[in-house]
Amino acid sequence: xxxxxxxxxxxxxxxxxACPVLCYIRDGQTGACDRYANxxxxxxxxxxHVLLNRTLSQxxxxxxxxxxxxxxxxxxxxxxxxVTAIGAGTTYPDxxxxxxxxxxxxxxxxxVTVVTEGIFSYCGAKxxxxxxxxxxxxxxTVRRKGEAVGHVTTAEYGSQVLAVGGVSHxxxxxxxxxxxxxxxxLHLCNGEPVELAIDDGATVVVQAGQAPIVNGGREERMxxxxxxxxxxxxxxxxxxxxxxxxxxxDHITGVLSEHxxxxxxxxxxxxxxxxxxxxxxxxxxxxxxxxxxxxxTNVSDPLSIIGPFxxxxxxxxxxxxxxxxxxxxxxxxxxxxxxxxxxxxxPATLSESVARIKENCEPSLSSVLFMxxxxxxxxxxxxxxxxxxxxxxKDSFTCVTSGGAPVYVWPGGGITFMxxxxxxxxxxxxxxxxxxxxxxxxxxxxxxxxxxxxxxxxEVRPAARxxxxxxxxxxxxxxNPWPFMMPGWRARR
Amino acid sequence: MRRPSVTLLADxxxxxxxxxxxxxxxxxxxxxxxxxxxxxxxxxxxTGLLDELVExxxxxxxxxxxxxxxxxxxVARRMQAxxxxxxxxxxxxxxxxxxxxxxxxxLGAMHGAAPLARAYVNNGGDIALHLQRxxxxxxxxVDRPDQPSLFARARIAAHDPxxxxxxxxxxxxxxSLGIADAVTVLAASAVQADAAATIIANAxxxxxxxxxxxxxxxxxxxxxxLGDIPVTRGVGPxxxxxxxxxxxxxxxxxxxxxxxxxxxxAAIHLKGETRVxxxxxxxxxxxxxxxxxxxxxxxxxxxxxxx
Numbered sequence: 001x002x003x004x005x006x007x008x009x010x011x012x013x014x015x016x017x018a019c020p021v022l023c024y025i026r027d028g029q030t031g032a033c034d035r036y037a038n039x040x041x042x043x044x045x046x047x048x049h050v051l052l053n054r055t056l057s058q059x060x061x062x063x064x065x066x067x068x069x070x071x072x073x074x075x076x077x078x079x080x081x082x083v084t085a086i087g088a089g090t091t092y093p094d095x096x097x098x099x100x101x102x103x104x105x106x107x108x109x110x111x112v113t114v115v116t117e118g119i120f121s122y123c124g125a126k127x128x129x130x131x132x133x134x135x136x137x138x139x140x141t142v143r144r145k146g147e148a149v150g151h152v153t154t155a156e157y158g159s160q161v162l163a164v165g166g167v168s169h170x171x172x173x174x175x176x177x178x179x180x181x182x183x184x185x186l187h188l189c190n191g192e193p194v195e196l197a198i199d200d201g202a203t204v205v206v207q208a209g210q211a212p213i214v215n216g217g218r219e220e221r222m223x224x225x226x227x228x229x230x231x232x233x234x235x236x237x238x239x240x241x242x243x244x245x246x247x248x249x250d251h252i253t254g255v256l257s258e259h260x261x262x263x264x265x266x267x268x269x270x271x272x273x274x275x276x277x278x279x280x281x282x283x284x285x286x287x288x289x290x291x292x293x294x295x296x297t298n299v300s301d302p303l304s305i306i307g308p309f310x311x312x313x314x315x316x317x318x319x320x321x322x323x324x325x326x327x328x329x330x331x332x333x334x335x336x337x338x339x340x341x342x343x344x345x346x347p348a349t350l351s352e353s354v355a356r357i358k359e360n361c362e363p364s365l366s367s368v369l370f371m372x373x374x375x376x377x378x379x380x381x382x383x384x385x386x387x388x389x390x391x392x393x394k395d396s397f398t399c400v401t402s403g404g405a406p407v408y409v410w411p412g413g414g415i416t417f418m419x420x421x422x423x424x425x426x427x428x429x430x431x432x433x434x435x436x437x438x439x440x441x442x443x444x445x446x447x448x449x450x451x452x453x454x455x456x457x458x459e460v461r462p463a464a465r466x467x468x469x470x471x472x473x474x475x476x477x478x479x480n481p482w483p484f485m486m487p488g489w490r491a492r493r
Numbered sequence: 494m495r496r497p498s499v500t501l502l503a504d505x506x507x508x509x510x511x512x513x514x515x516x517x518x519x520x521x522x523x524x525x526x527x528x529x530x531x532x533x534x535x536x537x538x539x540t541g542l543l544d545e546l547v548e549x550x551x552x553x554x555x556x557x558x559x560x561x562x563x564x565x566x567x568v569a570r571r572m573q574a575x576x577x578x579x580x581x582x583x584x585x586x587x588x589x590x591x592x593x594x595x596x597x598x599x600l601g602a603m604h605g606a607a608p609l610a611r612a613y614v615n616n617g618g619d620i621a622l623h624l625q626r627x628x629x630x631x632x633x634x635v636d637r638p639d640q641p642s643l644f645a646r647a648r649i650a651a652h653d654p655x656x657x658x659x660x661x662x663x664x665x666x667x668x669s670l671g672i673a674d675a676v677t678v679l680a681a682s683a684v685q686a687d688a689a690a691t692i693i694a695n696a697x698x699x700x701x702x703x704x705x706x707x708x709x710x711x712x713x714x715x716x717x718x719l720g721d722i723p724v725t726r727g728v729g730p731x732x733x734x735x736x737x738x739x740x741x742x743x744x745x746x747x748x749x750x751x752x753x754x755x756x757x758x759a760a761i762h763l764k765g766e767t768r769v770x771x772x773x774x775x776x777x778x779x780x781x782x783x784x785x786x787x788x789x790x791x792x793x794x795x796x797x798x799x800x
Contacts, residue, residue, distance in 0.1 A: 013715050018513070019512065019513030019514065019543065020495075020513065020543055020544055020547040021513050021514060021543070021547055021550070022547075023714070023716060024714075024715040024716045025714075025715075026712075026713065026714070026715060029713055029714060031514070031714075032513075032514040032714070033513055033514035430503045431503075432503065433498075433500050438503065
């Protein structure tokens with residue numbers, strides 16, 4: 001909510017100067033516009049949420065159900081068609097509903113109010129970027145066109161994760177910040193490439209389902225595992241072909257001769273000395289700073305992370321392989337008489353194992369999950385008793401989909417869901433100038449269950465009758481379960 | 494000059510204009526050039542319109558009377574002209590018709606600027622229509638303004654006299670003295686429909702009924718035109734006879750307005766009961782097969798839908 005300084009007040013009234021009408025507003029009331037309210041003596045702009053919500057609660061029309069020509073009460077009836085919410089439309093910003101509905105688009109009735117596309121102020125995109133490269137510190141601000149649109153959140157295995165969007169950027173900052181945030185989410189969720197700059201970090205181009213581009217370089221592969229895990233995976237393949245291996249990794253750098261996997265095989269000590277903090281034998285944290293070099297570190301010369309070899313243990317001719325967790329960087333060294341490593345060409349017997357590291361790295365992708373909460377009032381568009389819808393979803397009587405794609409519904413209160421945008425039809429997302437994101441959401445359930453939870457029964461019409469309307473037919477995505485046959489969904493007994 | 498907010502809605506066709514408390518949703522149908530010219534004209538007319546109104550706001554909030562002080566703005570004069578016919582019988586200020594007047598004014602600017610097959614300006618539910626010969630609009634009626642679902646449909650064709658639609662009720666954005674959930678009126682213009690809907694909604698009432706909560710308008714919105722007049726804040730359970738009686742009040746009043754030529758048709762909705770005063774030219778019929786469980790009958794020249 002946007003707040004302004006209280007203006008000169010008379011008693012419990014304040015005077016709103018948002019427009020020339022200059023309403024006096026009592027505490028707890030709104031002005032003539034219903035957009036500005038007196039919230040405990042503070043002039044508060046309420047329309048991004050309140051009016052929006054009212055619009056949704058006002059929209060009595062529900063998700064149309066796909067039924068055959070003769071509805072027999074079963075949801076599994078000839079499911080040739082599932083109607084998604086995309087383009088269903090809402091009336092926002094004509095938040096006071098048109099009592100006569102005038103337009104020519106749906107069912108011969110003009111200007112129809114259909115609320116199955118939700119308007120979400122509380123929503124965001126979680127962007128998982130498969131790379132070990134350091135993109136930015138946790139909590140660092142993510143920017144687009146100079147505006148803060150999100151932040152770096154907790155990294156996951158082999159991936160960096162950005163949280164983009166959210167209500168505080170959409171409506172809590174400047175107008176421009178809100179607009180840019182909305183546009184960024186819209187593009188991300190509609191599968192378009194978006195360039196994001198992270199404070200004190202990288203610039204990355206992300207596009208759902210495509211390889212990320214970090215600082216102009218296209219990411220090819222995810223690491224096979226951390227340095228220690230890579231040692232564990234490949235120790236047996238290296239044994240006997242090499243004296244020591246260092247797998248350089250931003251998280252845990254592994255050393256074969258010290259690592260338990262090497263000890264188990266009987267790999268001899270080599271007197272190697274790794275800079276960085278030793279965790280357990282053969283495992284080192286912080287061998288360098290995070291960066292976009294070897295294994296997500298800022299290392300470009302691998303020898304910079306090792307100190308002089310222990311003269312008592314090392315020997316001239318000692319063979320050392322240094323490799324990154326993706327196999328993209330590697331170097332082969334032999335110690336000279338002074339126990340100094342000298343780079344040599346990688347022997348064929350070892351290039352195979354480097355190739356195998358690469359082969360075991362999955363392609364790097366950016367993935368985008370849209371996450372949003374269906375608030376009380378959106379639910380009211382579905383039933384007169386919103387909490388029953390929540391319970392029905394939690395009890396799996398009601399299947400929630402977004403553009404026909406399966407969603408994960410969070411436990412706990414409300415209907416907060418996440419959906420993989422690549423499983424949704426093209427251009428599923430829209431926006432309103434509030435700004436907020438418009439996303440499809442469908443609730444599928446038996447007609448009898450729908451009646452039981454207080455549904456707007458007189459709005460139900462067979463899907464066959466929608467055929468005459470302007471619509472776009474799309475083939476279902478083969479990796480999506482058919483909404484009427486969603487796993488876990490059950491009919492009420 | 495302050496600029497209003499001008500955007501196209503997500504459908505890429507409808508125009509949304511917003512300034513202060515006014516939101517207009519506008520659509521024009523015709524050639525691309527005509528639509529563009531009409532939308533330009535709408536924006537031009539809308540710019541500064543709120544300031545014109547504010548300039549005369551004290552007078553606009555004052556009880557209207559025949560031969561009262563004359564107003565200077567075009568929209569203000571439309572408002573005044575629309576409420577004066579009711580001014581003898583009850584308290585009404587020009588503000589009762591502000592939404593319809595703005596809709597009419599902007600629509601006028603649009604079809605004055607370009608030839609349009611049809612167009613509408615929807616000012617928060619008060620709608621001005623333009624129809625070229627042979628064109629029509631299909632309308633859906635909703636029962637509660639705060640929770641619309643279609644309960645009836647109608648068609649207004651170019652040969653019908655109505656060019657304005659308005660709805661009033663205590664659940665709506667403006668205050669009502671009555672208890673109707675919604676009164677929807679067809680009239681020659683949006684401003685006339687707006688004024689009449691307000692006054693009919695006030696007439697749908699059960700004075701002194703204990704189940705009806707009322708509060709002085711000024712206790713809620715201090716600078717409202719209604720001042721200390723009690724407005725409806727809640728309607729408790731009513732018996733079917735009471736509902737019928739309240740609706741009949743409104744219906745009887747509507748008939749007098751129709752006889753005076755001030756309205757063409759009215760629909761009154763209260764507690765799930767609907768009575769429709771049908772204009773000859775208007776084809777009011779139930780929402781059809783999709784209104785499951787709705788009985789529909791023609792009673793005494795009025796259509797009655799029971800849910």
